Amino acid sequence: MPCPSPTVSTESGATILDLLEVHPFAAAHKYQPTNKAELVRAVITAGPSSLRALGSLYSLSQVTDARDVVSTERLNLHLSAPLGGTSSLTPARLRASADFLAALANADARLAGRHLIHVEAGIKVKDLLRDLRVCGLDLPTSGAGGGQSLAGALSTGTHGADFRVQVLGDWVRALHIVSSSGREVWITGANSPFGGPGVSTRPDMCADAEIIADDTVLNAARVAVGRFGVIYSMVLEVVPAYGLLEVYLQQSWPTLRSSLATSAPGTSGEFDRQLVDLESGWFRSEARERVIVKYALTQPSPDNAYDMEYIGGPRTAVHAPVTAGLEPMLFGAMLTRLGLAPLAVALRGSGVKTLHHMNTAISLADPQRCFVTRRWQVPPTLPTIQQTGVKVAKPTDRITEVVEDDANHRRPTVAVKTLRDLILDDTDQGIFGGKWAALLVKGHGIYAKADRIFEFCDEDLPRICQQHEDAGATIFEALFMVLYKLATDPILRPDSTMGAVRAVSELIGGDTISKFVRCGTASEILDTHNYALDGAQSGNSAEYFFDASDGAHLRFIDAVIALANSYAPVFGYIGLRFIPRSSALLGMPQFALTAAVEISTARSRVEDVYGAFWTDLHALANRSEGIAHWGQESRQTKEYVVDRFGTNLKAWQIALGRVAGVAPTFSTEFTRLHGLEPDSAFVEDDDDAVDRYLAGLLSAES
Ligand SMILES: Cc1cc2nc3c(=O)[nH]c(=O)nc-3n(C[C@H](O)[C@H](O)[C@H](O)COP(=O)(O)OP(=O)(O)OC[C@H]3O[C@@H](n4cnc5c(N)ncnc54)[C@H](O)[C@@H]3O)c2cc1C
Numbered sequence: 001m002p003c004p005s006p007t008v009s010t011e012s013g014a015t016i017l018d019l020l021e022v023h024p025f026a027a028a029h030k031y032q033p034t035n036k037a038e039l040v041r042a043v044i045t046a047g048p049s050s051l052r053a054l055g056s057l058y059s060l061s062q063v064t065d066a067r068d069v070v071s072t073e074r075l076n077l078h079l080s081a082p083l084g085g086t087s088s089l090t091p092a093r094l095r096a097s098a099d100f101l102a103a104l105a106n107a108d109a110r111l112a113g114r115h116l117i118h119v120e121a122g123i124k125v126k127d128l129l130r131d132l133r134v135c136g137l138d139l140p141t142s143g144a145g146g147g148q149s150l151a152g153a154l155s156t157g158t159h160g161a162d163f164r165v166q167v168l169g170d171w172v173r174a175l176h177i178v179s180s181s182g183r184e185v186w187i188t189g190a191n192s193p194f195g196g197p198g199v200s201t202r203p204d205m206c207a208d209a210e211i212i213a214d215d216t217v218l219n220a221a222r223v224a225v226g227r228f229g230v231i232y233s234m235v236l237e238v239v240p241a242y243g244l245l246e247v248y249l250q251q252s253w254p255t256l257r258s259s260l261a262t263s264a265p266g267t268s269g270e271f272d273r274q275l276v277d278l279e280s281g282w283f284r285s286e287a288r289e290r291v292i293v294k295y296a297l298t299q300p301s302p303d304n305a306y307d308m309e310y311i312g313g314p315r316t317a318v319h320a321p322v323t324a325g326l327e328p329m330l331f332g333a334m335l336t337r338l339g340l341a342p343l344a345v346a347l348r349g350s351g352v353k354t355l356h357h358m359n360t361a362i363s364l365a366d367p368q369r370c371f372v373t374r375r376w377q378v379p380p381t382l383p384t385i386q387q388t389g390v391k392v393a394k395p396t397d398r399i400t401e402v403v404e405d406d407a408n409h410r411r412p413t414v415a416v417k418t419l420r421d422l423i424l425d426d427t428d429q430g431i432f433g434g435k436w437a438a439l440l441v442k443g444h445g446i447y448a449k450a451d452r453i454f455e456f457c458d459e460d461l462p463r464i465c466q467q468h469e470d471a472g473a474t475i476f477e478a479l480f481m482v483l484y485k486l487a488t489d490p491i492l493r494p495d496s497t498m499g500a501v502r503a504v505s506e507l508i509g510g511d512t513i514s515k516f517v518r519c520g521t522a523s524e525i526l527d528t529h530n531y532a533l534d535g536a537q538s539g540n541s542a543e544y545f546f547d548a549s550d551g552a553h554l555r556f557i558d559a560v561i562a563l564a565n566s567y568a569p570v571f572g573y574i575g576l577r578f579i580p581r582s583s584a585l586l587g588m589p590q591f592a593l594t595a596a597v598e599i600s601t602a603r604s605r606v607e608d609v610y611g612a613f614w615t616d617l618h619a620l621a622n623r624s625e626g627i628a629h630w631g632q633e634s635r636q637t638k639e640y641v642v643d644r645f646g647t648n649l650k651a652w653q654i655a656l657g658r659v660a661g662v663a664p665t666f667s668t669e670f671t672r673l674h675g676l677e678p679d680s681a682f683v684e685d686d687d688d689a690v691d692r693y694l695a696g697l698l699s700a701e702s
Pocket residue numbers: 019020052053054055056057058059060063064072121122143144145147148149150151152153154155156157158159160225226227229230231232629630631632
């Protein structure tokens with residue numbers, strides 16, 4: 001018999017909104033369990049109706065959509081003290097002072113020297129990173145942000161850009177799942193330390209829980225889009241705290257593309273950018289090419305250089321000469337002004353560090369430019385640098401301040417005045433670089449354009465913002481539409497197109513001075529999400545995965561750029577990341593080195609200006625045989641899934657039958673459309689399974 005609590009808090013008729021509001025839906029019931037027994041009650045109560053666990057609703061695909069949903073917000077504690085940390089977790093973060101991991105480690109030599117956590121599945125990645133920091137531990141890798149729940153991130157195969165480390169889902173050692181009719185299943189690998197008798201006697205495990213110790217079933221459950229049931233908890237392998245040193249640079253995409261084309265996947269060329277310290281080698285030469293040198297005399301010569309200033313941006317064409325005696329002094333003074341001196345000192349004379357992370361963003365509106373984040377592992381004791389050169393960085397622009405204010409997220413009209421000022425201002429601040437409006441009038445006497453700019457600001461701008469406010473759209477959607485209308489205005493273009501494209505590329509790339517170098521423990525560096533924008537944003541996004549060894553990803557990017565050019569201006573970016581093969585049967589990284597190509601664009605629900613672009617993009621991705629990210633938008637059907645995953649899909653369907661059996665509870669429109677249903681030939685259809693299902697339903701009514 002299952003082990004439910006008598007009740008669970010339930011909201012009827014809940015509106016469910018994903019972060020970017022791409023697929024809102026109404027759920028008949030939203031269950032809000034605060035512990036495992038309530039979770040079991042929720043699953044039993046849902047009965048045969050389609051049910052999905054909700055993480056943070058960051059998925060852009062319909063993976064979360066179901067008749068009933070279970071919030072995992074309050075299942076966010078540790079079930080055992082972390083194993084192998086240097087300090088203890090605060091008691092408030094532990095559900096009980098359990099020592100499950102320590103007890104297993106005492107009894108099993110295979111766990112000696114390992115670092116493990118046992119957590120409830122709804123914990124947010126950012127909270128987990130904070131907990132791990134307290135214990136002197138870190139996640140081995142993660143996606144780009146920390147807003148996702150741990151189980152939600154794993155369930156769709158969330159990945160980052162660490163091309164030497166398997167995705168986080170591969171670090172799962174055991175899963176505790178509440179499946180149909182409230183039946184509990186503990187899944188771990190064959191011969192795993194987590195498959196022995198110490199597991200079934202745990203207080204949080206129901207007496208009739210089934211333990212499945214099978215590699216294929218575990219690899220199936222790693223990426224399962226909620227189809228196996230609700231993951232209540234998991235054992236995750238973590239690592240001792242380590243440091244990350246990140247360098248952020250603007251580059252030319254055509255140059256980087258040709259370099260990538262001749263780099264051996266994961267080993268040479270772009271994958272082999274070694275970092276020693278900040279005063280030599282690769283770092284020094286990249287920094288040196290983005291520097292202005294100031295000379296004491298109007299006839300500059302290398303020996304009268306007196307200052308160096310880091311200006312970020314692309315490589316400069318001319319390498320300003322400085323005599324050998326002055327060069328280190330001026331370069332050192334520049335690092336000091338950027339706030340990098342303590343880091344430079346700490347790294348001086350250190351060993352070669354191997355690149356392990358590379359994340360590239362190409363502006364779709366201006367594909368000549370790209371922005372590359374690279375990371376190397378370093379000791380965790382290095383000085384923390386969160387923002388380089390804060391003193392020299394530009395002040396936060398005015399529009400960012402308006403957008404990031406929570407109170408303005410649904411009030412696009414509050415941006416009207418700031419936008420007007422930015423467009424007409426004769427200073428060079430803000431995303432519109434407002435100078436050009438005034439210059440047109442004063443410098444070139446182009447009165448028709450000037451008149452139109454004033455008309456745009458007086459009439460179009462307030463109207464666009466009002467329309468978006470009336471439609472319940474976000475401030476970001478209105479900003480996008482203002483920019484798009486400016487860029488495509490028949491009177492103002494091409495000047496306005498250039499201004500808007502420049503502004504968007506700046507938004508995508510950000511400030512390459514203040515983001516130049518970051519350094520800290522992984523738990524401080526991994527999460528790059530800007531939480532101030534949650535609720536203000538909107539967009540469309542898809543991600544497709546390719547074998548990085550045969551250039552398919554580069555050909556796909558070429559085709560996406562050509563497509564974007566035919567729909568210009570497309571305001572968005574292409575992201576390129578590399579990851580090793582995953583052991584998850586339905587993981588997107590199916591190749592020794594997999595290239596993940598993400599395409600994201602701005603979106604307005606008032607006018608879908610990129611609808612046709614997206615239709616063509618998904619068709620292109622399908623023709624190019626890209627594997628779609630489970631948590632992003634895609635137009636892949638069962639046939640594509642069969643084609644991409646082949647025998648892995650079959651093995652996954654068999655494992656599903658073994659865990660979730662005949663019950664329809666976790667079947668949804670998404671899983672049926674994508675063929676994520678049990679293989680009927682292998683479904684456990686014995687009397688026990690049916691009895692268990694009926695018993696669960698009956699106990700729901702008792
Ligand atoms: C701003 C942003 C940044 C992103 N960055 C990245 C990135 O860097 N890399 C990347 O790969 N993806 C990225 N994504 C996609 C995102 O990581 C995935 O869609 C992820 O699944 C979202 O996690 P979530 O907690 O929000 O889960 P949800 O979106 O709420 O759910 C996703 C799936 O997991 C299931 N699920 C959730 N909890 C459980 C549970 N306890 N048991 C069983 N199933 C469960 C749900 O039912 C659903 O099927 C990003 C998305 C956004 C919006």
